[in-house]
Amino acid sequence: MLQQTTVPAVKSYFERFTALWPTVNDLAAAPEDLILKEWAGLGYYARARNLYKCACAVTKEYGGIFPDTEDELIQLPGIGPYSAAAITSIAYNKQATVVDGNVERIVSRLAALEEPLPQSKKTIKELAVHLYQDIGPRASDMPQALMDLGSMICTPKSPTCGLCPISQYCKARKSGDQEKYPVKSKKAPKPTRIGEVYWLETSSGEILVEKRLNDRMLGGMMALPGSNWDNNASQEEEALSSITHVKNWEECGKIKHVFTHFTLILTVRKAGISKKNLILNKNQHLVSIKDIGDLGFPSLYKKVSNMILTFDSSGNRNE
DNA sequence: CACCCGTGGTC
DNA sequence: TGACCAAGGGT
The missing domain is CATH 3.90.79.10 (Nucleoside Triphosphate Pyrophosphohydrolase)
Structure with missing residues (x-):
């Protein structure tokens, strides 16, 4: 639900979904039309269809328990590079390179990347690997710490660099032009x-x-x-x-x-x-x-x- | 890789 | 009012 959608928008939907369908097996047993109805208003409706497909696959192929490796997770419907890494790390407390929009912004600023998004995604991922190395027994904390840093301090506009615990490593901060990053390609005009x-x-x-x-x-x-x-x-x-x-x-x-x-x-x-x-x-x-x-x-x-x-x-x- | 896919909040 | 943005993924 949180893919490209804010926590406030998701909250009531999440509560309703988990009340209606507490387990993956419950969701897989539900009629797809009812799931879509409950999703109405959240947007990106393919996510709801993929969520249902995913629940069916996890129920049938994994006995209702999500697999714990990125390679297996990313094959599930609706689970891409971000979600596969996030589940591996946050749910299973294993090392994984979790890159969401926040981490993209943080890495872009740390390195003062001039290459624009989305072309720079590959470079960002390579750099992000270093952020997730040797992070000890609490692997699940790092992606959440970085995402929180991005959403509360290293924000798109007016980042509060004075509160940032890693500002000393930030090239964008050094240049004083932190809002310039991440550079983004021009988007096509909206018809x-x-x-x-x-x-x-x-x-x-x-x-x-x-x-x-x-x-x-x-x-x-x-x-x-x-x-x-x-x-x-x-x-x-x-x-x-x-x-x-x-x-x-x-x-x-x-x-x-x-x-x-x-x-x-x-x-x-x-x-x-x-x-x-x-x-x-x-x-x-x-x-x-x-x-x-x-x-x-x-x-x-x-x-x-x-x-x-x-x-x-x-x-x-x-x- | 470029394009497609919703919605509501913010400045 | 409009442009930008949000825990992206599929094709």
Whole structure:
């Protein structure tokens, strides 16, 4: 959960997950859809699918006990170089070179690396090896000490070098230009994509929702139907090919949502539909409007439903 | 290796 | 408001 996500954001999710599924075996026995629902709002949804795959693998191949070597750990779904090293060190108290974003920043500053991230990752790892050598019987303390140093003292902005226990070894500190590091490559400008999203409501107050395909954005998550997001043309016809005779669209406004590598602007439209003429594909179903909050919408679709519900209750409808 | 993948907080 | 950032991993 903590991969690219802050402790405050994770905390309540972690508590709920470990209460629902106290052991790896429990998680492996859970329905994947329920895991995704519980993950809703945390982002990077492939992590949830990988977590489930990982629990299944650990249950089947290791009897529910995580292996204790980096070589075995890194083969598990969702476990990469950082997590494999972190588990080896923190869970098993064995020597491992744990490099997260904090350690990257610390090493970049210690060595005053001019090579930018992410190209410098290899160099950083080679240098970090020395930080983790000959650290005695408490191997698990070093990665946590370094990560805490990075998050509290050697911070991205305004690091408090006066409190840093290793400032005497820091080349960036010596140069007085510590905020310059780590140097980062320029990132590509973030494009804007547009699309449409539909709120389709039956006369008995049910909404058409669908589960998104696994290999797309928000894969596996519940969603509202809509157009594709990847071009400027309205794909209304294609998006609604399974729905006959939708008329009397009401435009409700636009939703802006910023993803990691693009900004999305969705036009929100609503319409009444007749249950009779409805042909649902296998990923779609109707859900009562009062249950819409329990679906496990990712934030994008929460924004949309909040807009619609606010719109309705404020009496601003103009039909 | 470059790109893809969410979200909420901060300055 | 926008850019940056967070206990990265998969393809």
